[in-house]
Amino acid sequence: MIFFLQFFPLFVRFLPMANRSGALPLLMLIFLTWRGGMPCCAITVDPPEDLAVLDSGRLGRLEIVWRLPSSLMNMTKCQLQYQLEYFNAYKNKWEVLRTLSTTYSAQFDLSKDVQVKVFTILNGECTNNKMIKSKDYSELLVKPPNTGIWDTEATDFTCMYHNMENLECIWTSSQRTPASAQQNLFFWHRLLEQAVECPSYIFSGGVRKGCNFTGKPLPEFSDIYFCVNGSSSEGPLKPAYFSLQIQNHVKAAAPDKLNLQTRPDRHLEISWENPAGKFSVDCLEWEVRHHHVGADGTILSKQIHARNPSLTLTFNNSSEINCFKVRSRLNSYCVDKSIWSDWSPETCHPEMKNIEPTVEPEMTLVSVYIYIAVAIVAILMVSLCVWAAINMKKSKPGKKVDSLLPKLIPKTLTLGVSKICSSKKITTDVMV
Incomplete structure (x- = not known):
């Protein structure tokens, strides 16, 4: 603007000459282009103020809050928005987003640093409709609280969603955990106002080692956050935080009722029933283990992947033995990862009869007593003979x-x- 005021008298003096020469339209176009490209030097974009995080007791679900900069309080001709950046420790990366609000809710791992940055962005008439971001930013770094006995946090936290009906989670206590410690599990998800404690603990040797969520349904395809902490006579234990989605931890029941049927065209049909559960049949896949014993005694084993609960194989003659067992899991179209079920009982064709081992009759209590009495009497008699022989040597020859x-x-x-x-x-x- 100052540059324009300095050169405005020269521009006015040159205007009649340009009009006589026919260059006035070109000169006006250059002037307007130059004026439109002038930077908005009068506007300073400052970063937000009073950046803070608020903990509402949701296991790391923190509210990030800030206030617009004081220099832009009276800005009415520009749209004001913010660029928020925070480090997601669960995904090990920076998350970047833009928002018109001065608050945002994000999940953090409270056992690690909380890192947040916020920029101010202006766009509108005051900036000639150009987006301008503040060069500086407001930054917040919150260290985890240094509480709890060192190296006493729980490890190996795993969950199993049996048949999509019953969730069980277990963990391993640290070797440094005091014997008097009592561990607790808390969890939170989007449907809860506050974190709640485990409904039913799993014990091992009188110590809490897990949690059973039977009768306490948890949402699927939603992040669930867990915290295992505790106390002891030596002080509090160091808390450990975990996150998962339960549909990625489903373990179906083993398939049952495996049926084998031969056809006249030398084909063997294998079929089985789907395991009970609330999951869709379209989400299941199977693995069949085939154990084949040929007529010459050769043994072959192979794994067969199946998309349907049936399989058809050829067999050469009736002297062959074919044995099968099946297991199942949810496919990658329904979950990010899955767990194989246990194997079904093995079924063979032709049917192999199990030979039960002969069980020796058990000794009765009376016979045990008899054997013990006989042994005692025998030992006593032999001892007496030895003692008598020794005394004979010491006594007179005529003594018997x-x-x-x-x-x-x-x-x-x-x-x-x-x-x-x-x-x-x-x-x-x-x-x-």
């Missing part, structure tokens, strides 16, 4: 072993023991 027995055992056993002892040949000579 039988004379000692009535003092040691009842009369009913004296005769039997005497016979046993007298039948042994006792040698007192020693050869050198």
